[in-house]
Amino acid sequence: MTARTVRLRSNLARTSLIGLVAAAAALFGIELLQSDNASAQPSPKALQDAAMFASIADANQRSVALFTEAGKVLQHPRCMNCHPATRRPTQAETMHPHVPPMFAGDLGTGAPGLPCATCHRQENTATLGAGIKTVPGAPHWGLAPASMAWQGRTLGQICAQIKDPARNGGRSLAQIKSHLAEDHLVGWAWHPGDGREPAPGTQVQFGKLIDAWIATGANCPSG
Ligand code: HEC
Ligand code: HEC
Numbered sequence: 001m002t003a004r005t006v007r008l009r010s011n012l013a014r015t016s017l018i019g020l021v022a023a024a025a026a027l028f029g030i031e032l033l034q035s036d037n038a039s040a041q042p043s044p045k046a047l048q049d050a051a052m053f054a055s056i057a058d059a060n061q062r063s064v065a066l067f068t069e070a071g072k073v074l075q076h077p078r079c080m081n082c083h084p085a086t087r088r089p090t091q092a093e094t095m096h097p098h099v100p101p102m103f104a105g106d107l108g109t110g111a112p113g114l115p116c117a118t119c120h121r122q123e124n125t126a127t128l129g130a131g132i133k134t135v136p137g138a139p140h141w142g143l144a145p146a147s148m149a150w151q152g153r154t155l156g157q158i159c160a161q162i163k164d165p166a167r168n169g170g171r172s173l174a175q176i177k178s179h180l181a182e183d184h185l186v187g188w189a190w191h192p193g194d195g196r197e198p199a200p201g202t203q204v205q206f207g208k209l210i211d212a213w214i215a216t217g218a219n220c221p222s223g
Contacts, residue, residue, distance in 0.1 A: 123138065124194075141185075156220050159220035
């Protein structure tokens with residue numbers, strides 16, 4: 001064997017070793033990526049801070065812009081699924097009818113014999129199944145009353161409805177603000193359990209948008 005063949009062979013060996021490591025890394029990388037996708041929640045969608053709207057000089061326009069931003073939360077499926085057009089909840093990002101079919105009943109917490117709490121516990125519950133990772137849960141899980149139905153309505157209509165004590169549960173604007181900033185069912189939307197996208201931003205950011213909206217006259221978008 002000549003010196004030249006030896007060098008060639010060892011070069012070849014080095015190349016295939018590098019190839020092997022690269023292939024292994026690629027495989028490993030793909031695996032890491034897959035397990036990341038499987039376990040992590042999708043990253044929350046962004047929500048702009050109330051301060052971002054300070055440059056809009058006209059208070060009416062600023063108010064509308066603030067509510068429009070807050071609308072990213074209000075019209076997110078995490079909220080809308082509990083504020084449907086009919087007395088039946090919807091599910092998931094697509095807001096499809098609840099499977100199995102479910103009825104709110106007189107109190108919103110389920111028909112006699114099949115309360116929501118049969119499946120929806122006090123907190124999100126992990127399942128062993130591969131399809132549905134968690135059953136959503138929070139105390140007093142139930143559907144919003146019919147007067148608070150939002151699905152199929154424009155943001156302007158939802159805005160008018162939220163402001164109207166005849167339809168919002170007799171609340172003042174200050175009480176609407178504290179409901180949105182503190183209510184636990186509202187809060188659930190940012191902690192919806194594995195396998196569900198949280199509402200955009202944070203509940204604190206959302207509360208500040210609503211605060212600023214009220215402070216600028218609580219104007220509604222025209223659409
Ligand atoms: C038989 C069990 C069962 C009962 C009873 C039940 N649910 Fe559900 N519900 C589920 C499961 C499981 C999911 C999760 C489905 C998924 O993630 O695909 C779910 C999801 C939901 C969601 C979707 C959350 C989201 O944003 O994706 C809402 C809203 C909901 N249920 C409301 C209700 C209401 C209101 C009641 C009572 C009127 C009720 N459910 C009764 C099992 C049940
Ligand atoms: C698990 C179901 C559920 C989820 C999820 C939910 N809500 Fe509600 N919501 C209710 C119920 C029930 C009421 C009625 C409670 C009351 O009046 O005290 C209600 C009432 C309200 C009200 C009172 C006034 C009105 O005009 O509707 C507002 C505002 C509201 N929800 C906003 C939200 C927002 C924003 C989200 C998402 C970030 C949300 N909700 C998510 C069930 C839900």
